[in-house]
Amino acid sequence: MKRGAGTAVVAATVVLLAGCAGGAEAPRGTADHPVKKPARSTRAAPTREIPGVGPALRSRIPADAGQVVAVYGDSMRSAESTIVLYTREGDVWKRERSWPGHNGKRGWTTDHHEGDRKSPVGVFTLTDAGGVLADPGSRLPYHRSSAFAAPRWWPRSHWHDFDLVIAVDYNRVKGTSPLDPTRPEGQSKGGGIWLHMDHGSGTSACVSQSESAMEYLLRTLDPALHPIVVMGDRAHLAA
Template sequence: MKRKLKMVFWGLCMAMLLAGNISVCQAAAAQTTSKDQAGGEKPGRVSLKSVSVVSGDNMRITWNPVSGAQRYQIYRKQSGTWKKIGTCKSTKLSYTDKTTLVGAKYQYRVRAYAKIGGKAVYGTFSKASAVVTQNFYGKPVSISSVKSSDPKTMEIKWKARAKATGYVIYRRTEDTAWKKIKTVKKVTSYTDKNLVGGTAYYYTVRALSKANAKAGITKTLYSIYNKNGVKAVAMRDKWEQLLYDYSNDGETNQLVFVKYTGGSSAKVEMYQKSRTDWTCILACDGYVGANGIGKQIEGDRKTPTGTFNLTSAFGIKKNPGAKMSYVRVNKYLYWCGDAQYYNRLVDVREKPHVCSGEHLIDYVPHYYYGMFLDYNKDCVYKKGSAIFLHCTGSNPYTGGCIAVSQDNMIKIIQNAEPGAKICIYSM
């Protein structure tokens, strides 16, 4: 009986002991699970997806996600040495290397890491990428503006490429191929000179990166370029612009240019139009007012500035073969300076009065031949009157008219048709 009681007692003790050990094991197991949840497992090995040139002339590395990773480290190899170049969170699976040099060769590798128990635990590095060259990204230089500020120049502006060490500017016309006109350093504008006003030009720009032996760059690289280019028309000078403006005007087939050169001197040219093309048919010296051009008021001895109609021919001598109407001057004709008939041709037989204007027949040899202009056609009193194109006299100036030799005056009269204009401006 006593022996049975002992066996029961020891059985109960063993059961209690076993129960205690199970609790200890469960507690240890629970503690281990808690550490794993807090620190995570050692990250696996990263697998690279791609390494490629991207916008900005940079290099982008991408990879597949790794379980257990809290962050990723990116390494780059150049000239035989690996160097960490960046770190990113585990939610990001790409990295853009913005510190590359165009033309240099690189390799990349990535590894994951995590903190377990307060210590950094690193996964195995990915396999190194193939050797890649940082080229210019497949995008042309962006031209922001092409503008002509005078008849012979064009300013080209473009957006900078951060890794360019210079730029090459090319130009073409409608009839010519692309031609390199300048290589510049790290600037973003260039002024092209010696152009022809009114001509359409096309421009394109390439970025370049020079060879750099210290960085292992063996040759100069160039970006692609816009093969169409950006078009702009070179500004015309005032004379080219006038020809252009009247090229499609069916009512104007002759233009007389009075190009003021200073003092009372001018160059006089006459242009004849055929369809839309102009030909210079006369070029000679001429004179303007004693005080130059820019007439403001009667008596200032200046020739008006502007474009005016040649309304008709006139002369003391007989008609030399004018295509326009011709007024043969006689003793009754005046160009009136009185308020009542200011700046008008008056026959005093028709409008009897003592005229204070120019008695045309008295102006010899100036009015042997001439043409009337419609300056001050509204006949504003004292604004200026009797402005003509006529023959030169003995003086190298006029009182406000334009004068050429008699031979050239006859040629102008013989060619001028209704609609002919005279343009008076400074050179």
């Protein structure tokens, strides 16, 4: 690769990663790998509608979606959230597993812009994955690259954020690596929104959870079932 092209790739990668986890604020912990919290109880009867998701967002769920990752933000200004995986069986949705997680440091927004440190509310497809680590058995196309590594000038506890990632199809080109910097709606609309590994506090716009949760999703989300993510604070989800 020519030197100029290599420099461009590195620059694009830094811009992309900056749109995801961010490293300006110190985390709550100091360990590289925060203590993993166990998956929460999944004992719940199947339901015809996804709990907590009202008609506004429910109407945007594609008819062929067979898997939904629901991200329930505690409130519009909170960085705390709960991630739940639902699988459709016939006419009902079955709750598979749930995990604690985090979203944007400044909460949620229905009009996300680059640098606002808020996660976008909405319904988005999940088509591509990748990370620093070897493919753990992902059903989604997986792109392994050292370019996912977080900059070493970020706090040490953030260094493993992108060991495993799943791209949220917000302002990106489907079918490409999560590292693809293309922004179809323009750079100001932000991008690089991922599900990725947790560092114990809020992100710049992404949704984060434990390594074991990421591994489970990568091994479970099936392109044939057209997985999507429904994400937002509980009030907007219920609207």
